[in-house]
Amino acid sequence: MSDDGEVLELSHCEECGARFLPTDGACPRCGSTRIQPYPSPALGTVLAATEITSPPEGWHAPHRLALVELPEAVRLIAILDGALPARGSIVAVRRDGAVFRARSEPAR
Numbered sequence: 001m002s003d004d005g006e007v008l009e010l011s012h013c014e015e016c017g018a019r020f021l022p023t024d025g026a027c028p029r030c031g032s033t034r035i036q037p038y039p040s041p042a043l044g045t046v047l048a049a050t051e052i053t054s055p056p057e058g059w060h061a062p063h064r065l066a067l068v069e070l071p072e073a074v075r076l077i078a079i080l081d082g083a084l085p086a087r088g089s090i091v092a093v094r095r096d097g098a099v100f101r102a103r104s105e106p107a108r
């Protein structure tokens with residue numbers, strides 16, 4: 001699976017058709033363990049974004065986070081690299097270890 005921000009690996013439930021994160025375990029909708037990987041476009045829409053100016057010790061400030069909706073209505077929280085985007089902005093999402101990161105995507 002690519003890690004260049006173009007595709008994200010989600011989960012697809014063979015039982016009920018739900019698409020979700022994380023990519024292991026059971027389906028959050030029906031509990032099935034018949035889960036298959038599902039590649040999703042890694043561009044999402046910012047539903048909300050915030051900037052934490054006094055983060056916990058060991059974190060950089062300001063710490064910016066966004067609630068991002070991918071295609072198929074899968075939502076995730078991502079650490080923002082760069083400026084705080086407006087609601088409705090399109091961001092590129094990539095996995096970075098156990099977290100997701102998002103950055104503003106130039107208009108095409």
Ligand SMILES: [Zn+2]
Nearest residue numbers: 013016027030
């Ligand atoms: Zn299911």
